[in-house]
Amino acid sequence: MNEIAAAVPQSAGEAIRIEYVPRRGLLALSLINFLLGLLTLTLYRFWAKTNVRRHIWSCVHINGQPLEYTGRGIELFIGALIVFLVFGLPAVILIVAVSLIFGPEHAAIIGVQGLLFLLVAVLWGAAVYRARRYQLSRTLWRGIRGTLAGSSMVYSLLYFGSLLARAITLGWSTPVMNLNLQERMIGEMRFGDRDFRFKGRAGPLYPAYAVCWILTVVAIIGVILLIAGAAVSTDLAQTLSDIFSEQTEPGVGQVIAILVAVFAVYLVLGAIYPVIWSFYSARELRLFASYTSFDNARFSMDATAGNLIRLVIGNLLIWVFTLSIGAPYVRQRLVRYLCERIKVEGTVDVRHIAQSQAPLDRTGEGLADAFDVGGI
Amino acid sequence: MQAEGLFFDGETALEHPVIVRLADGGLAISGATIAPQDWRFDAIAAIDPPHADRPFRLTHVQRPGMRLVLTNPAFMAALLDKAPQLRGGFNPRRAGKAAMWIIGGLAALALTAYLVLQFAPQKLAFMLPDPWRDKIGAQIEAALTGGAKLCENPGGRGALSAVAARLRDGNPDLPPISINVYAIPIMNAFAMPGGRIVITGELIRKAEASEEVAGVLAHELGHVVHRHSEAQLVRATGLQIFIAIATGGGGDTISSLAGLATILRYTRQAEAEADAFALEALENAAIDPLGLKRFFELVLKEQGKSRTGTFGKIESAFATHPGTEDRIKAIRPLPDGIPARPVLNDAQWQALKRICG
Numbered sequence: 172m173n174e175i176a177a178a179v180p181q182s183a184g185e186a187i188r189i190e191y192v193p194r195r196g197l198l199a200l201s202l203i204n205f206l207l208g209l210l211t212l213t214l215y216r217f218w219a220k221t222n223v224r225r226h227i228w229s230c231v232h233i234n235g236q237p238l239e240y241t242g243r244g245i246e247l248f249i250g251a252l253i254v255f256l257v258f259g260l261p262a263v264i265l266i267v268a269v270s271l272i273f274g275p276e277h278a279a280i281i282g283v284q285g286l287l288f289l290l291v292a293v294l295w296g297a298a299v300y301r302a303r304r305y306q307l308s309r310t311l312w313r314g315i316r317g318t319l320a321g322s323s324m325v326y327s328l329l330y331f332g333s334l335l336a337r338a339i340t341l342g343w344s345t346p347v348m349n350l351n352l353q354e355r356m357i358g359e360m361r362f363g364d365r366d367f368r369f370k371g372r373a374g375p376l377y378p379a380y381a382v383c384w385i386l387t388v389v390a391i392i393g394v395i396l397l398i399a400g401a402a403v404s405t406d407l408a409q410t411l412s413d414i415f416s417e418q419t420e421p422g423v424g425q426v427i428a429i430l431v432a433v434f435a436v437y438l439v440l441g442a443i444y445p446v447i448w449s450f451y452s453a454r455e456l457r458l459f460a461s462y463t464s465f466d467n468a469r470f471s472m473d474a475t476a477g478n479l480i481r482l483v484i485g486n487l488l489i490w491v492f493t494l495s496i497g498a499p500y501v502r503q504r505l506v507r508y509l510c511e512r513i514k515v516e517g518t519v520d521v522r523h524i525a526q527s528q529a530p531l532d533r534t535g536e537g538l539a540d541a542f543d544v545g546g547i
Numbered sequence: 548m549q550a551e552g553l554f555f556d557g558e559t560a561l562e563h564p565v566i567v568r569l570a571d572g573g574l575a576i577s578g579a580t581i582a583p584q585d586w587r588f589d590a591i592a593a594i595d596p597p598h599a600d601r602p603f604r605l606t607h608v609q610r611p612g613m614r615l616v617l618t619n620p621a622f623m624a625a626l627l628d629k630a631p632q633l634r635g636g637f638n639p640r641r642a643g644k645a646a647m648w649i650i651g652g653l654a655a656l657a658l659t660a661y662l663v664l665q666f667a668p669q670k671l672a673f674m675l676p677d678p679w680r681d682k683i684g685a686q687i688e689a690a691l692t693g694g695a696k697l698c699e700n701p702g703g704r705g706a707l708s709a710v711a712a713r714l715r716d717g718n719p720d721l722p723p724i725s726i727n728v729y730a731i732p733i734m735n736a737f738a739m740p741g742g743r744i745v746i747t748g749e750l751i752r753k754a755e756a757s758e759e760v761a762g763v764l765a766h767e768l769g770h771v772v773h774r775h776s777e778a779q780l781v782r783a784t785g786l787q788i789f790i791a792i793a794t795g796g797g798g799d800t801i802s803s804l805a806g807l808a809t810i811l812r813y814t815r816q817a818e819a820e821a822d823a824f825a826l827e828a829l830e831n832a833a834i835d836p837l838g839l840k841r842f843f844e845l846v847l848k849e850q851g852k853s854r855t856g857t858f859g860k861i862e863s864a865f866a867t868h869p870g871t872e873d874r875i876k877a878i879r880p881l882p883d884g885i886p887a888r889p890v891l892n893d894a895q896w897q898a899l900k901r902i903c904g
Contacts, residue, residue: 194601212790229595236553236562236616239594239604263788271679313562314555314614363560524560526612 296330557612703902
């Protein structure tokens with residue numbers, strides 16, 4: 172072994188270059204996933220997600236070598252099954268039993284639903300953390316996998332605390348809370364046996380936050396005034412109340428008009444919010460990237476409000492107009508965005524990165540599936 | 548034949564340039580920075596199927612952390628000849644395994660469907676505690692009748708009780724029931740969990756004799772005795788839980804009584820059971836079953852009159868139920884030797900007709 176070690180080139184480290192090299196086959200994957208999803212009452216989603224990740228991961232090249240996703244559909248399926256048995260099923264049975272015993276409008280049901288909501292809020296962070304840990308542990312680069320070395324429950328409590336703090340401060344603690352969460356998540360992230368580091372302050376985020384917060388309040392007031400104005404100036408309200416009270420049978424034209432209107436409101440609301448907050452998000456992405464380092468490499472990210480808006484609105488339109496069949500393209504655009512915008516300065520001494528010794532989770536993402544936590 | 552390649556040992560992230568030689572039994576991998584490796588052809592596995600313009604990534608089945616990356620097309624082709632399993636494509640063993648999974652999945656689905664839709668409802672319907680049945684019944688009655696006026700004319704209610712009491716002659720084992728009449732402008736009657744029966748004012752108005760009302764009541768009693776509505780409720784809940792499992796959603800269970808029509812729409816078998824019960828009960832009580840027959844004929848006449856609104860939908864769910872004509876044919880008069888006794892006297896009948904004022 173000594174001869175081998177001596178033969179290793181003694182360079183200080185490698186510069187890191189991230190590229191997205193697209194591959195054919197995502198369209199076929201989208202259609203197959205959609206069809207099998209229909210045939211299996213959405214149960215195929217675990218295998219669909221796995222196939223899409225395998226495809227997208229293999230398009231991410233770091234210094235010429237692709238990432239490899241080694242997760243399996245069955246692991247996600249069993250993870251979801253376990254969470255359903257210990258969490259979902261008892262919750263459903265509890266609500267059914269309570270509504271049978273007390274009747275549907277009894278305060279006890281609201282109490283139970285409140286408790287379940289609280290439980291979800293407390294566990295949400297754990298769902299995010301464990302899903303990230305699973306994905307890192309199933310991601311190989313040059314044969315080495317990643318992991319999260321911390322405790323999901325600690326992260327979950329921190330996450331819950333951040334929710335409370337945000338509510339109490341009307342959102343104004345968000346930059347500090349996001350920084351805390353990111354610091355913990357990145358600080359506990361490992362590639363092989365090496366840790367990522369995250370250090371920085373939330374102060375520089377506040378000007379962008381203030382602008383977006385005020386714009387949001389203005390936008391909400393504007394939308395309310397607009398709807399109220401439309402309802403008064405037309406007989407919209409009357410028509411709707413007639414239809415709901417079944418006094419008139421809605422015509423086909425009216426039904427289509429209402430559907431289009433609902434669709435438009437949904438699109439506009441879904442668009443206004445991300446557009447406003449993209450200014451803040453871009454600032455946060457840039458700052459958080461610059462706070463992150465690995466070995467002797469520092470990160471930077473070329474995120475701007477403009478390119479973030481294009482990403483988010485484009486994804487929203489793909490999602491809506493392909494009736495979610497294009498979901499793999501949404502994920503691809505997201506990963507591609509990250510790959511093309513993240514730059515790494517400095518070097519990584521690859522010779523000294525050894526395989527992670529963290530135990531592998533046998534199942535994955537059960538809570539994340541139950542709560543429908545977003546992600547790739 | 549040999550080619551250049553890259554080797555990753557799964558222990559460190561270091562990239563090892565190697566020379567790979569196609570030997571007799573397998574690949575011989577050697578390089579300045581690694582201990583030489585011999586990979587037997589049948590122990591090599593492909594990470595992705597081979598593709599002309601992509602590097603070919605391989606691993607060893609017993610050392611799954613290792614990676615060998617080849618880029619030389621001629622060498623890849625030669626290797627594929629020696630180790631055809633790397634081509635991917637159709638694999639009888641994998642196809643067989645997939646077929647087993649599909650068959651097993653379908654069998655599990657069929658078994659679950661049977662348990663959820665047939666077995667559990669019939670068993671659980673008789674296991675629901677009475678206070679629960681009563682609570683659910685009250686909810687469903689409130690949801691079904693909406694804002695409709697409860698008909699409370701005391702004389703009419705007395706006459707209705709007399710019809711029920713008359714049915715208990717000869718049928719001492721009837722379960723406890725509560726009957727309410729609501730001023731609903733369609734002709735129908737419903738049996739709900741907990742022995743609650745709702746009759747519409749329109750049905751009382753259209754009825755020409757107390758035997759018709761008694762016949763309808765006997766039919767609804769059949770549903771109560773067989774706990775058909777309880778079974779439907781368990782079925783609907785089970786279905787929702789099943790869908791929640793499949794889609795991973797929590798579902799909001801039976802809290803939305805929008806599934807009302809589903810719960811009150813019985814199967815043809817359930818209707819036949821209720822009819823059979825009604826005929827026997829009427830016979831035991833010596834009430835002329837032809838009243839029930841006239842009611843069914845009236846229902847048949849009402850068919851085709853499409854209505855809108857919630858009541859209309861519930862009515863059409865009932866009226867378009869297949870087999871009304873068959874059910875009419877199945878009704879036979881009382882056997883010889885059993886003389887029919889009247890259900891109500893004239894004064895009582897007139898009071899019942901005025902129950903909604």
